[in-house]
Amino acid sequence: MMKKLLSIAMLSCAVTFASAAVDAKPLRLGPVSVYGTLGVKSGKIVSQASGKQVMLRGMSLFWSDATGSQYYNPTVISWAAEKLGIDVFRFAMGIKCYNSNGGDCQANSDDAIISANSYLGNKEGKEAQLDNMVKAAIENDIYIIVDWHSHRAESEKSYAKDFFGRMAAKYKDVPNIIWEVYNEPVNTDMGTIAGYANEVISTIRGNGSKHLALVGTPFYSQMGSCSGVNDANSAYVFHFYAASHSLGSFKGNIEGCLNGGKAVFITEWGTTDANGTGNVSSSETNNWTSYMDQKNIPNCNWSLRHATIGGKTEASAMFDGSTLLNSKAALDNAKYTTSGNLVKSYLTKHNNKNWADSLVAGKNTGSCAFKGASASEMDGTITGKAVSSCTYTSSDPTVATVENGTIKINGAGYAVMTGNDNSQSVVLITQVPAQTFEQAAITCRITGGGACNNFTGNSSAKLEYKMKVTKTVEGSDVTYESDNPSVISVAKATCTSSECYGDKGQQVWIATFKSRGTANIHATAKAISGYRALDTTITFSLLKAEQTLNTKYFKDQTVALNSTTQVFTLEAHKVPVTYTIYPAGYAEQQGVNLIAGGKNATVIIKAEAPENDQYESLLSYIKIVIGTGDVAMEAQAWAEIQGQNFIAPKTQKNLAPTLRMNGSQLVVDVKRSGFVKVQVLDVAGRNVVSNVSRYMKAGTNTVDLANVPRGLYIVAVKDGSAMQTIRWRNK
Incomplete structure (x- = not known):
């Protein structure tokens, strides 16, 4: 219902797979263990196992954009389950950028986003985020609504069927799931909505999922009508905002559906105006909450976030202020908005259910x-x-x-x-929660710089690192100990150098790097009230410096036929560099120059240099396009580098995919739908990700490479016989 420009810009770097959700188990007892998978019977939402009517109350997360994703956090969900007593939460997955009428965002507005930050441009990242939230739902034994948060889903049907089909197969045995296949239709009639929903729900059922499915209704799910969905295990969606939609004016829409034997789920309601701002209507909110309880209509309030972000304030947000609240301590001490106080009162009033007795x-x-x-x-x-x-x-x-x-x-x-x-x-x-510890692993180079400097003024110390964390977020003092002190020792010392800044003259924890190698730094902190003791290890390493070439010259580039271009560096840190051009015969090295031949070609140049006392060995690759290039020749070059036989492809150059990196997300634009292969090679030519086959639709696709270790890589994507590669430094 949020009538404004809503940008769906997910922070792709924020989400990783901790572990597959399907392997999780409940860590507390809640409604899912009692009710199991939900369904519909006689116009009511029920437990499929017992047939008994189910009443759920919970919260909707904000759109899964840069604003809302901060609360797509397992700690937030656990806190809300414990302190607010939520039975359900809603994953409002934004598909792309819409305005309030379902149209495109204005091209140059503040709300415009790149496709790689929407679901359609970042499927891997969004699905990883969903998996983390399904895991949180399982561990808290509550339900999760997987919401296709769209204003025009009928035009996204192929994407929706693909998504819900794969997710249905993945989560078919997870009882916590509720599917919401269409959030808020805008100018779409019920017949069109139902036609879309029938196809998507049929895909869900065909992939083994028997979970409750929810379908939006016309004009921002105001429920002018509710008909046409032929799946017996489905319910219709209603949304209201109390300051804009009085109970007296709109309950007739709901009761028309209920009296017609249709089940209703209010997946989004607010206390404010429909745009999320304006005054809170306490009296009308109380009318609505009493009505929902009287009619046993499951519901989710909008939304679980803090109010002010980027200078804009959402009066419908749960928490007041402009501070992110995604730790238990921060949430325990949070200040509520006027809306938040009303919603908290409603939810906690019902947070007295004895699930153990019910079970x-x-x-x-x-x-x-x-x-x-x-x-x-x-x-x-x-x-x-x-x-x-x-x-x-x-x-x-x-x-x-x-x-x-x-x-x-x-x-x-x-x-x-x-x-x-x-x-x-x-x-x-x-479960006793762990304390929050945010000290990162550290790698120093023997040439110094970066995080490693001299902090104690001790001339015998080669390099030192001042620990960033002296206390856990919850306030317990951290103690460090090295398992390899001859390589890296850790002790408290007085910080004396100009690098100390605010810690100058203070006793701090200092790691001293004595010789090349690796040490595990053991970090401990005593248990404090409400949190268990900290006991973890982090890896510190002292390595040789990385050899580098002059990237002013040694870089991917396009050169003219028969041209002479400076490309090479003869020595790297006084070590001779050897270059090999693949395939041979289309260009040659003359000193520091590349002499291009007279034919259109694409060649790969491999640079190698041995290690010395201070620097690691070097292995690096660049791509040179001569004239208009030759995609098939590039594939031939990589085949030769990997020692594979090469069969000349019969393919058109314009079918080659284009690649770019967005953080740890590989963004692939393919010209035709079909299976492609993704390969990641390290600097030694070893496979890190080996020939992963993925079906990609024509257009923009993403592959999550977040689990690849830090380093320099060659990423290759092969579509049929057409191959493209890019270099990627994972930092």
């Missing part, structure tokens, strides 16, 4: 039954609950087991203990 309802009776067994994962054991004369089978021994009446704690989560009398009892083990 074993009717089974928590018998001589072996017990109630109220809960503890922290740090407690070790629980006594006085289980019956010593009974034996118990644990549903999850990694959480807890029972031996002779003592409950042994093995980890966070919950376990159902089935006694030998078939009674069932629940053990809840609360």
